[in-house]
Amino acid sequence: MLHTERKRAKRLVAIALGVTVLAGILCGCIYTPGPEGYQWTALDDKVLGDGEILGMPVSTRPSVLGGGEGGAAPGNYYLVQKDGLFGLLNIDGQWVVQPEYQTIQYGSGYYLHGASPAGGEYTLDETGTLQKSGWPETMGTAVSGSYGWDPDAERFWFAQDGYFWASEDEPAGAVPVRRMRLYQRPAEEGGDLAPIPEDWERRNDPDFNLEALCADRQLVTDFVYEKIAAQSGGLFAVKRDGKWGYLNAAGELVIPCAYDGCRSDSPSSPDEWKTQQLDEQTMAEYLESWEDDKYASPCMGGYVVLYLDGQAALYTDEGEQVIPFGAFEELTEVTDGRCFAKYNGKWGVLDLGGTAQM
Numbered sequence: 416m417l418h419t420e421r422k423r424a425k426r427l428v429a430i431a432l433g434v435t436v437l438a439g440i441l442c443g444c445i446y447t448p449g450p451e452g453y454q455w456t457a458l459d460d461k462v463l464g465d466g467e468i469l470g471m472p473v474s475t476r477p478s479v480l481g482g483g484e485g486g487a488a489p490g491n492y493y494l495v496q497k498d499g500l501f502g503l504l505n506i507d508g509q510w511v512v513q514p515e516y517q518t519i520q521y522g523s524g525y526y527l528h529g530a531s532p533a534g535g536e537y538t539l540d541e542t543g544t545l546q547k548s549g550w551p552e553t554m555g556t557a558v559s560g561s562y563g564w565d566p567d568a569e570r571f572w573f574a575q576d577g578y579f580w581a582s583e584d585e586p587a588g589a590v591p592v593r594r595m596r597l598y599q600r601p602a603e604e605g606g607d608l609a610p611i612p613e614d615w616e617r618r619n620d621p622d623f624n625l626e627a628l629c630a631d632r633q634l635v636t637d638f639v640y641e642k643i644a645a646q647s648g649g650l651f652a653v654k655r656d657g658k659w660g661y662l663n664a665a666g667e668l669v670i671p672c673a674y675d676g677c678r679s680d681s682p683s684s685p686d687e688w689k690t691q692q693l694d695e696q697t698m699a700e701y702l703e704s705w706e707d708d709k710y711a712s713p714c715m716g717g718y719v720v721l722y723l724d725g726q727a728a729l730y731t732d733e734g735e736q737v738i739p740f741g742a743f744e745e746l747t748e749v750t751d752g753r754c755f756a757k758y759n760g761k762w763g764v765l766d767l768g769g770t771a772q773m
Contacts, residue, residue, distance in 0.1 A: 635666030
C-alpha cells in the first residue's frame with residue numbers, strides 16, 4: 416500500500432512538472448527549475464539573453480540630500496545592460512526602453528538621466544518615454560544641494576554651488592544635515608552668509624565632516640555618520656565606519672551598519688573609461704574610487720537589498736530577513752511584491768507572495 420502511494424505521488428509530481436514545462440513552451444519560455452521554497456520563474460532567454468539586470472534606476476546618493484517628500488521615487492522598471500548597451504525592463508519582463516543607449520547616469524530627479532545614443536542627450540519622463548531635452552518636474556522632489564545645521568544659532572542652512580542661505584522654514588520631515596556654523600559677512604565683503612573660517616577649514620576633516628539626521632528642529636542622531644542617503648521608503652541609508660545600515664525617520668537604527676555598498680549612479684563609467692586609453696595606474700585609481708563611492712540600495716516596496724562579501728539578501732523595512740544571504744546570486748529592488756533574482760547564472764522573477772520568511 417505504501418509503495419503504491421509513493422508511486423502515485425511521483426506520478427503526480429511528474430504530471431505537475433510536465434504541465435509547467437508545457438506552459439513554458441506555450442508562452443515561449445524555457446522552463447528552468449528554481450530554488451526550493453521560492454516562487455521563482457526564469458526569464459525568457461529571447462528577452463534578456465546574456466544581459467545583466469543592474470537594478471532600478473533610482474538614486475539615494477548621499478551627495479543629494481532631500482527632505483520631506485524627497486528621496487527615491489518608486490518605479491516599475493529596471494536598468495539592463497545587454498551587449499554593451501543599456502535599456503529598461505519592467506518587472507513583467509517587457510522592454511520599456513530597448514537596450515540601445517551607450518551611457519547611463521542617474522540625475523538629481525532620481526530617475527534615468529543622460530541616456531545617450533548617437534543622437535544626443537535624453538531624459539526619461541514618468542511614462543517611460545524618452546524626451547529629447549528638458550527635465551520633467553514630475554520626476555521627484557530631489558534637492559540638488561545639501562542642508563546643514565548651525566548648532567550655535569540652531570538654524571538650518573542650505574548650500575548649492577558654493578552659496579549658503581539661512582532656511583527660515585524648516586524642511587518637512589526628517590532631513591540629513593551637515594554640521595557647520597555660519598556668520599554674516601560685512602557689507603564690503605558681500606553681506607551674505609558664509610561658513611566661519613574654522614569650520615570651513617575643517618570641511619574635509621573626516622572627524623568633522625560627519626552627518627546627522629534632524630527632525631522638528633531637533634537632532635535625532637549625533638554627528639556620527641560618514642554619509643546619510645536621501646530618504647527612500649521611509650528609511651535613510653547611513654554609512655558608519657565604512658559599512659551601511661538603515662535609520663528610520665526617528666533616528667532609530669532599523670538595520671545595523673554592517674553591510675557593503677552596492678550601487679553606483681554611473682554604472683556605465685567603467686566601460687567609458689576603457690575607451691579613453693587611460694594608463695593602467697589611472698584606470699586602477701578610477702575603478703578603486705568608483706568602487707569606494709558605491710552606496711546602499713534604496714528601500715523600495717517595503718524591502719531593502721543588502722550585500723555582504725559579494726552575497727545578496729533581502730530584508731523588510733523593519734529589519735526582518737526574508738531572503739538569506741546566498742540563496743540567490745543577485746537580487747534587485749522590489750516592486751508590486753516582486754523582484755528580479757539571479758539563480759544558477761540565470762535571471763528570473765521572484766514573487767515574494769509565495770516566499771515564506773526564512
